[in-house]
Structure formats: structure tokens, C-alpha cells
Amino acid sequence: MNIIVCIKQVPGVTDVKINPETNTLIREGVSSIINPFDMYAIEEGLRIKEKFGGKVKVISLGPPQAINALREAVGMGADEAISLSDRAFAGSDSWATAYALALAIKKTGDFNIILCGKQAIDGDTGQVGPGIASQLGITQLTYVFKIVKLEPESGMITVERLLEEGREIVEAKLPVLLTVVKDINQPRGATLYHLRRAAKLLIPVWTAGDLPEADLSKLGLKGSPTQVIKISSPPKREGALDMIKADSIEQSAAILADKIIAEKIL
Amino acid sequence: MPLLEVDKDKCIGCGGCVEACPLGALSLVDDMAVVNDKCTACGACLLACPVHALNLPDTRPRKSSENLAAYKGVWIWMEQFHGRTGSVSIEMLGQGRKLADTRKVALTACVLGHHVEHIAKEAISFGADRVFLADDESLADYTTAPYASTLISLIREYKPEIFLLGASARGRDLAGSVASVLYTGLTADCTGLEIDPENDLLLQTRPAFGGNIMATIICRDHRPQMATVRHRVFEMPVADDKRQGQVISIKAAMKPEQITARVIDSILEKDEVNLADARIIVAGGRGVGGPAGFETIHKLAVVLGGAVGSSRGAVDAGWISYAHQVGQTGRTVRPDLYIACGISGQIQHLAGMKTSKVIIAINKNPDAPIFNVAHYGIAGDLFQILPALTEQFRKKLRH
Secondary structure, three states: OEEEEEEOEEEOHHHEEEOOOOOOEEEOOOOEEEOHHHHHHHHHHHHHHHHHOOEEEEEEEOOHHHHHHHHHHHHHOOOEEEEEOOHHHOOOOHHHHHHHHHHHHHHHOOOOEEEEEOOOOOOOOOOHHHHHHHHHOOEEEEEEEEEEEEEOOOOEEEEEEEOOOEEEEEEEEOOEEEEEOHHHOOOOOOOHHHHHHHHHOOOOEEOHHHOOOOOHHHOHHHHOOOEEEEEEOOOOOOOOOEEOOOOOHHHHHHHHHHHHHHOOOO | OOOOEEOOOOOOOOOHHHHHOOOOOEEEOOOOEEEOOOOOOOOOOOOOOOOOOEEOOOOOOOOOOOHHHHOOOEEEEEOEEOOEEOHHHHHHHHHHHHHHHHHOOOEEEEEEEOOOHHHHHHHHHOOOOEEEEEEOHHHOOOOHHHHHHHHHHHHHHHOOOEEEEEOOHHHHHHHHHHHHHHOOOEEEEEOEEEEOOOOOOEEEEEEEOOOOEEEEEEOOOOOOEEEEEOOOOOOOOOOOOOOOOEEEEOOOOOOHHHOOEEEEEEEEOOHHHOOOOOOEEEEEOHHHOOOOHHHHHHHHHHHHOOEEEEOHHHHHOOOOOHHHEEOOOOEOOOOOEEEEEOOOOOHHHHHHHOOOOEEEEEEOOOOOOHHHHOOEEEEOOHHHHHHHHHHHHHHHOOO
């Protein structure tokens, strides 16, 4: 099984706080992490490899420091890594990101399964996975939370997808692109052996020039159909916090119940 | 060229942007903001600048607008599951009607499925002027390729200006595929859609960075302008069964033998877990203490006719299943009433629920961050407060 995992480096959310005055993000020190959903994708890739053999290749499009995310993935056990990094890619929206990643995946050669997280926690779009699948013309199975069956001989895969109403079991022919949700597995930590390998591994950095098929007008900011034109504060909620404090719990409960009933939302 | 421009005449070196940048792309050098190549043009700094010294220049080449003029009309994809229309689709018909009226164009609904003629009628009653109906066995269960290819060929033929889908699992799956093939812009998870009176473009507003900022996005040079729309943001329109509209039957674009994915089975969750549709959610966190504690949560949810949610902490502890998880790695919800019990309110949880209409926080710690987003709060032991509250609602809602 040739497995490709697409990962994104995102701001480490745990140390983000909100400045109540300006309502903007405050970050104490700047750390970056692998998008948490992509951790599940890496883990699932490693599990498939352990069961069926093959290779796990991780790819990331991002600024130069995104190479650290790739080293982290290699530290978990990924075999190879490719960094897509070039000013020509900067400012890519989900369309241009998927376009560049799809071209890079094509260049890497044969693959059976592509894994992505269901979305990135900074952009929250969930559009890059489907975008890559469409660019490559392969089947996409999104929101996967379990691989039920994988048969390399017949080239079939069966997965469970997590949807609003429940779960859905879908069977598809390889190659496929899967986007995975949190519950699919428990990502492993790095091991000393793999960390040593990660430190030494030569990770190629591909620029736009390394993607000969690329239409340069479709890369980066200039190739992105969408454009952010305004940033604003979210609408402030009306009214301050009403802390209810009566003499007894029953009284507090009664006051709260009356206020909620008066909101006319029940 | 850097993505962000700093106007050196305006910059006062206050450092607000440095703090606001989630990527560490800004620093102060000689009391002047300097941007490095970590910048992704996300725009988070623009709000923080008190003197408007920051600017994201538009470096794209402009394309001719001639071809764009050929695109007319507002389209909605009607999501359905086993013949039942998704409520987000109906909400979009309401908002789509307004957009179509502003642009003085028709509103079209796309109904795909098998035995779904009734949804075509429903769409017209809620505001559609025209329905494309693809009723075919190959569309009975949603899978990406047959749905996407049918919509893509329709869009290529009839050229809508705006195409909206629900930001549900299927909606996002489908929209990402369609926009990718058509090479057009797609904005995920919009909470605001308006027509810019100056240039007739669709202004698509969505929360970014866990809801801490709102970004307004346009798609200037590509059509259709596509967006997925968050559930329960736009008002449900009122049905008018007398409305007339045109139903055009179309063929599915793929033959059954071309389809490479097949739905074998569906396992439906109990109604109480359907957080996306729930108007009321009672959620428990670490403070609930264990699986048995969720019984107390459940009782209040039953009295209010609501669903049970949870924080990540409670799910990770194994007290309740992942389907209940609200927050960044769970579901984003926007109920009319969200009751957070024993949830401290980590930013990841708040990102998933803070746009709820009314939020009640019940927590032992009066300084817990959950109280910062709550409208009503009681500081105290949830095991005393919840039964009392359940009893009060039971009494007061009986009439």
C-alpha cells in the first residue's frame, strides 16, 4: 500500500487567549503544531502500513517552518516527507492549496490511499481533501471514523462515515482519498528511533518549479478564487452575564427557570 | 513580495498586530511592524491595528467581466436523506429568496435523489421559482461523484451566479468537489450572505480562528460564487402551498456502472444525539464526574426536549460517546438554548457553542471561562442545581 498523508501546520491553539479589549487573539510565544485532525490521518496511515506493508509519505504545503511538522510526522513513523514551500504558493485559498497538493501527489507516483484530516482547526473549511480528490479524479470518502475492511487484492475498501444522522457504511474502489475524524484512532507519540531518523532525513522542498504540470496562474494568492476583503469583530452578545444568586438552590433554580421561560425559546 | 503591507507613515509601533498574529509573522523592529514570510494573509492583525496601517493588497490580475455576466440566478442544493429535506436547505431557500430578489433573478432549487418529487414541490412552497429534479435510482443514496457530476453539468449548462449548499457533512463533501472541478471560489460555513450594492458581488461572512474574528470573503472573477451555509443561522421561511414554480426533470450524469462508491448501510443515532438539529442542548463536562453523572444531564434534557452534549474532557474520559462532543474537534452547534454543566469553557469548547442564542453556565468555579460567554450563570454544585432546575422546568412547563 502506498499511502500519502497530507498535513498542515497550524498555530498551537492551547496557548491562544482572547484579549477582551480588542477581541483579538493573544499568543504567548508562538508554537505550531500539526493540525490535530491530521494526527489521526498520520496514525491511520501508519496502521494501514503495519498491516499491509508499504510506505507512508507525508506532504505539507506551507511556509518554510512547516518542515518541522513533517519531521514530527516522520518521528511518529512516516517513511518519507515532502515539503511544498515557495512564495508562489503563499496566500493560497482552499482551491489553490488542493491544486498544488494534487500536482505534488501526482508527481510522487503511485498511491493507493490518500489520508487527510477532516478539516484544519485554523481554517475550518474541510474543502482541501475533496478538492485534492477531484483534481486527481479519485473517489473521496469524507468524515471517516473507521476503516471496516481493506482488501488490497480486490482493491476494495469499506469505511464508516460519521454524518449528522448517524453513521454510514460505504464501500469503494481504490485509490481513494479519506478524510478522517477524531474518533478513528489514538495517535501514537514519537519514538526515539524515529526521531533520530527524522532529524537526519533529507526532506525535499519542492517549489512551483518542481511541479512542471502546474499552471502558474492557478497558484497562491493570484490563483485563489476567494479573497478576504474584510475582517471584523463577531457581533457582541447583548447583555452582560446575569449571575443568579438566591438564598436557596431551589430559589435560584426557580428564578433561572422563569428567566429562561421569559426568553421564549422553549 | 510580502502578503501584508505595513504603511510605515501610519505605523505607531504599538505592537498590537504582533500580539494578534496567530502565526508569529509580525515583529517590531525599530518601533515599526515588520512582516516575515510566515504570513498567510489571514487578516487577524487588521483588526488589532488602531491606526489602519496594515493592508492586504490585492495582487491578482483582473479577468474580463464579460463572461461573468452570462451567469445569472441563485441556486440552492436541497439536501435530503431518505426523502426528508434537511432543515438547512429550507433556511437557505429563505435567504436565497432574498438574495434573488435583490439581484432581481430567479431562485432555483436542485433536488437530487430517488422518489423525491415531493421535495420539488416543497422547495417551490418555500420560495423556489424553478426546480431541477434529478430523480434516479443511482442517486438514491448520497455519494459524491454521481451528485457532483450531475450538478456540474447543470451548472455548466445553465450558469448560475450564486450556488449555496448547507455546511453539513454531505454539503461540504459535495461543495468541495463541485468547486474544485469548476475552478471557482467556495467559502465554508457562512453565517452571513449579502449582496454588495456597489458591485453586486456576494459578501460571504464566516467565523475564523474559532469564532474570534469574522472574515468577509468575495469571489470576484469566478462563477458561480459558492458557499456552504451554517445551519440555524438564517430564519426558516414560511411555506406557501399556493406558490407556483417550474419543475424541470433532468438526467443523472453518471451511469450506475461508472459509480465507484456504494452505501451499504446506515446506522442512525438516537434523536437525542442529533446535535446539529437540536434547539436545546444540555451539555456536561469534567465536572459531571462520570458516566452516572450524565444521567442528571439527561433528565434535564428530557424535560426540555433537548439533546445531550458534552465537552471533549468527558468524551476522552470515556463517560459518553464522541457523537455528543461539542467543540473544535467535535461538532459546532448553535441551539436556542445551551446549558453548560460542569464545563470550564476551554477555548476549543467555546468555539463550538458560543454562538448559541442563550447560554446558561452552571459551574462550581465562579471564575471558570464558561461564564465569559454565558448569559445566565449559577455558581455551585451541579448535582444540587440540576435536579432543582429540572423540577422547576417540569412544574412550570406543564401548563
